[in-house]
Amino acid sequence: MINVKNLDKSFGDARVLKDISTTIEKGEVVTVIGPSGSGKSTFLRCLNKLEDPSGGSVVVDGKDIMDPNTNINDVREQIGMVFQHFHLFPHMSVLDNLAYAPTKVKGLSKADAEARAQDLLQKVGLSDKAEQYPSRLSGGQKQRVAIARALAMEPDTMLFDEPTSALDPEMVKEVLDVMKSLADTGMTMVIVTHEMGFAREVADRVLFLDEGRLVEDAPPATFFSQPESERAQDFLAKIL
Amino acid sequence: MNLDFTQVIPSLPFILQGIGVTLSIVAVALLFGFVLGVFLSLLKIGKYKTLRFLADAYTSIFRGTPLVLQLMIFYYGLPQLIEMDVPAYLAAVLTFGLNSAAYVSEIIRAGIEAVDEGQKEAAMALGIPYSEMMKDVILPQAMKNILPALMNEFITLTKESAIVTVIGVMDIMRRAYIVGGDLYLYLEPLIVAGMIYYALVMGLTLLGKRLERRLRHSD
Numbered sequence: 001m002i003n004v005k006n007l008d009k010s011f012g013d014a015r016v017l018k019d020i021s022t023t024i025e026k027g028e029v030v031t032v033i034g035p036s037g038s039g040k041s042t043f044l045r046c047l048n049k050l051e052d053p054s055g056g057s058v059v060v061d062g063k064d065i066m067d068p069n070t071n072i073n074d075v076r077e078q079i080g081m082v083f084q085h086f087h088l089f090p091h092m093s094v095l096d097n098l099a100y101a102p103t104k105v106k107g108l109s110k111a112d113a114e115a116r117a118q119d120l121l122q123k124v125g126l127s128d129k130a131e132q133y134p135s136r137l138s139g140g141q142k143q144r145v146a147i148a149r150a151l152a153m154e155p156d157t158m159l160f161d162e163p164t165s166a167l168d169p170e171m172v173k174e175v176l177d178v179m180k181s182l183a184d185t186g187m188t189m190v191i192v193t194h195e196m197g198f199a200r201e202v203a204d205r206v207l208f209l210d211e212g213r214l215v216e217d218a219p220p221a222t223f224f225s226q227p228e229s230e231r232a233q234d235f236l237a238k239i240l
Numbered sequence: 241m242n243l244d245f246t247q248v249i250p251s252l253p254f255i256l257q258g259i260g261v262t263l264s265i266v267a268v269a270l271l272f273g274f275v276l277g278v279f280l281s282l283l284k285i286g287k288y289k290t291l292r293f294l295a296d297a298y299t300s301i302f303r304g305t306p307l308v309l310q311l312m313i314f315y316y317g318l319p320q321l322i323e324m325d326v327p328a329y330l331a332a333v334l335t336f337g338l339n340s341a342a343y344v345s346e347i348i349r350a351g352i353e354a355v356d357e358g359q360k361e362a363a364m365a366l367g368i369p370y371s372e373m374m375k376d377v378i379l380p381q382a383m384k385n386i387l388p389a390l391m392n393e394f395i396t397l398t399k400e401s402a403i404v405t406v407i408g409v410m411d412i413m414r415r416a417y418i419v420g421g422d423l424y425l426y427l428e429p430l431i432v433a434g435m436i437y438y439a440l441v442m443g444l445t446l447l448g449k450r451l452e453r454r455l456r457h458s459d
Contacts, residue, residue: 091380
């Protein structure tokens with residue numbers, strides 16, 4: 001469970017997140033949508049402290065990430081993250097990309113970590129790519145490897161930062177399919193996305209951000225059919 | 241024109257023995273300079289302001305003064321402070337190592353900063369501690385980018401090592417000079433020394449090219 005309370009974030013004079021409060025329950029799939037520059041990604045990056053919140057609090061399973069006594073790496077171990085531009089380790093094979101963190105952080109033996117990696121690669125349909133280097137893969141394949149790499153740490157929660165935005169259109173589906181099946185397993189997921197169809201179909205809840213404020217927090221059925229705010233109505237009219 | 245290499249031939253073994261001396265100075269200084277250079281570069285990108293300042297000041301001083309001056313300070317000047325003679329070989333290795341570290345640290349700092357910020361974020365998001373991230377994720381990628389610049393520095397070091405002659409270390413240069421003095425014939429032994437240095441530099445260049453190719457396998 002992630003408890004966000006009065007979260008604020010400023011970069012210099014620019015206040016990009018304003019007083020955001022919400023709770024992400026275990027097993028919930030939450031999509032974060034909104035116009036570009038609305039603070040979606042910053043919000044997501046505050047959840048695992050890739051950005052330092054300027055105010056308010058983020059509590060992950062009872063651990064306050066702002067508390068200087070909290071070892072942030074313990075929290076990050078529980079939260080997987082998938083980036084728009086994959087950020088696979090280019091100097092490691094696909095298998096090593098997956099096995100690296102579990103051996104370093106969780107203390108798994110190399111053999112165990114590699115067995116787990118093989119298992120995950122099979123789940124994302126890339127068993128045959130284990131020995132390849134990331135540069136040999138297509139965008140969709142890279143993103144599936146990135147998802148598998150995050151899952152190799154056996155996190156409780158997965159964060160997705162526009163996971164399909166950098167992909168060629170024909171590769172979007174293969175990544176969304178992996179995410180869908182992940183949601184079916186009961187994984188807690190927070191997804192920043194522009195894929196409205198996906199949000200409508202998979203999400204339990206939609207957060208709509210505009211100019212750093214959380215404007216709507218509603219189930220997708222409600223949000224997409226009868227958004228309360230004018231800003232959300234406007235946004236939906238433009239993209240749907 | 242009266243070039244006469246025949247007179248130098250008996251002295252060739254004497255000059256060639258300098259290769260070992262030169263290489264041992266270069267190798268030790270290189271290793272020392274590299275380790276210290278990595279350390280300094282990590283200070284330079286670290287979060288501690290004082291350490292950053294010290295590392296920058298170090299670089300600035302070693303880059304801002306002549307190498308031959310540094311060498312003389314270590315050989316002639318230092319004994320005055322520690323009231324102990326500094327052997328020429330030690331002074332040479334120390335000077336070249338410390339000097340090289342200043343240049344290497346700048347090369348590595350630039351290399352680290354050129355690695356995509358996303359790599360760091362990906363490692364952080366996986367909960368990987370800073371030191372492990374540097375060692376396993378950032379530095380290996382930085383090394384690949386900076387290998388040409390690093391090889392350049394090593395080549396410079398090999399050539400510049402000739403100035404240890406001024407403190408009497410029996411390297412290639414010094415031996416060629418001595419032979420010149422003995423025979424009263426300078427050009428020929430100096431040409432021989434030049435050929436030896438050139439061969440060493442070409443060897444290093446080839447080695448660097450081979451290393452680069454090996455590192456490129458993941459592209």
